[in-house]
Amino acid sequence: MGRLLNISGSSGTQVLGIHRYPTVSEAASGGQWNIRQCRGYHLRAMIACINSVPAPTEDAADDRRLWRHGDEDYKPVFSSKATWEQLRAHSPRLAWCKVVWFPQSVPRFAFITWLEFQDRLSTGARSRAWGCVQPCLLCGEPDETRDHLFFACPYSFTVWTDLVGFLLGSRVNPDWTATIASLLSSRRKEIDTCLLKLALQATIHA
Numbered sequence: 326m327g328r329l330l331n332i333s334g335s336s337g338t339q340v341l342g343i344h345r346y347p348t349v350s351e352a353a354s355g356g357q358w359n360i361r362q363c364r365g366y367h368l369r370a371m372i373a374c375i376n377s378v379p380a381p382t383e384d385a386a387d388d389r390r391l392w393r394h395g396d397e398d399y400k401p402v403f404s405s406k407a408t409w410e411q412l413r414a415h416s417p418r419l420a421w422c423k424v425v426w427f428p429q430s431v432p433r434f435a436f437i438t439w440l441e442f443q444d445r446l447s448t449g450a451r452s453r454a455w456g457c458v459q460p461c462l463l464c465g466e467p468d469e470t471r472d473h474l475f476f477a478c479p480y481s482f483t484v485w486t487d488l489v490g491f492l493l494g495s496r497v498n499p500d501w502t503a504t505i506a507s508l509l510s511s512r513r514k515e516i517d518t519c520l521l522k523l524a525l526q527a528t529i530h531a
């Protein structure tokens with residue numbers, strides 16, 4: 326029902342005949358709940374709820390503090406991962422997540438790459454909305470978008486091809502979507518995929 330004090334109000338402990346800061350065992354004796362019956366409607370519902378739970382007995386084992394690890398899964402040890410998994414909002418896994426987050430990635434590169442995937446970098450196309458005109462600094466193209474920089478821009482595409490062309494082979498492509506699809510392809514050696522992802526992230530960061 327939540328915090329009982331929120332239901333009963335600040336005078337609730339007096340009305341129920343218990344201390345302000347009691348333990349659960351102090352509100353029970355002889356296997357019975359040791360609280361007064363009250364007339365108030367909101368208190369009666371609360372008391373009925375308390376009475377539906379067996380009162381603790383003197384010969385019962387000590388209470389133990391347990392940490393929730395999942396639905397109906399309680400353990401004595403605390404896990405920050407299990408706790409975070411229950412606190413956070415879960416979203417479906419995106420296809421490109423493995424290009425951003427992988428064991429060998431460099432955190433500051435991965436972060437800027439994550440922004441880039443969401444098209445949140447301050448490119449010329451975005452800064453135009455803020456009244457600031459900025460063409461592509463590499464080739465002069467007036468519409469400097471994410472897809473232009475990676476790698477429709479002839480300048481950045483040349484650098485990209487020189488950098489990783491030997492790994493991408495004939496599949497080197499100036500199109501952003503095609504580049505990511507190629508990086509996600511499973512037909513490449515694992516070490517090559519790792520190098521390509523690191524090169525992409527370092528390029529975006531630079």
Ligand SMILES: [Zn+2]
Pocket residue numbers: 461462463464465466473474478479480481
């Ligand atoms: Zn350009």
